[in-house]
Amino acid sequence: MLLHIIYTETAMFLSKKAYPSWRDIQDEFCDYKTSLGPWEADAVTDYLQDDYPDLMPLAATQVAELVRSDPVLRQLTLLA
Numbered sequence: 586m587l588l589h590i591i592y593t594e595t596a597m598f599l600s601k602k603a604y605p606s607w608r609d610i611q612d613e614f615c616d617y618k619t620s621l622g623p624w625e626a627d628a629v630t631d632y633l634q635d636d637y638p639d640l641m642p643l644a645a646t647q648v649a650e651l652v653r654s655d656p657v658l659r660q661l662t663l664l665a
Contacts, residue, residue, distance in 0.1 A: 586601055586625075586626055586652055587601070587603070587622065587623035587624065587625065588600065588601055588622055588623060588624055588625075588626055588629045588648070588651070588652075589601075589602070589604060589610065589620050589621065589622035589623055589624075590620060590621040590622055590624075590629060590632070590633070591610055591614060591617070591620045592617075592618040592619050592620065593614050593616040593617055593618055594616035594618060595616060596660050596661075597637075597660070597661045598614075598658055598659065598660050598661065599629065599647065599648065599651050599658070599659045599661060600657055600658045600659075601651060601652065601657050601658075602657045602658070603623075604623075607619075607620050626648050626649075626652055629644075629648055630644050630645050630648045633647075633648070633661070637661075637663065639663050639664040640661060640662065640663055640664070641662060641663065641664040642662070647659065647661055647662070
């Protein structure tokens with residue numbers, strides 16, 4: 586499964602929606618900043634673990650929960 590990491594002005598999201606281009610992502614998020622992907626789930630987990638060690642639950646948990654869930658979008662949560 587391929588995932589996108591989506592950055593907005595206010596949050597960071599994971600999406601498993603198949604977007605044709607980053608412009609399609611931009612059209613869905615009014616405060617879009619940038620996005621990464623599509624990447625395999627393992628690559629997303631590795632990237633998030635390295636760059637965002639303060640994710641809670643851990644990156645691997647958040648990625649796995651999105652992959653096995655019905656919703657196509659998940660807001661990533663950071664340790665407050």
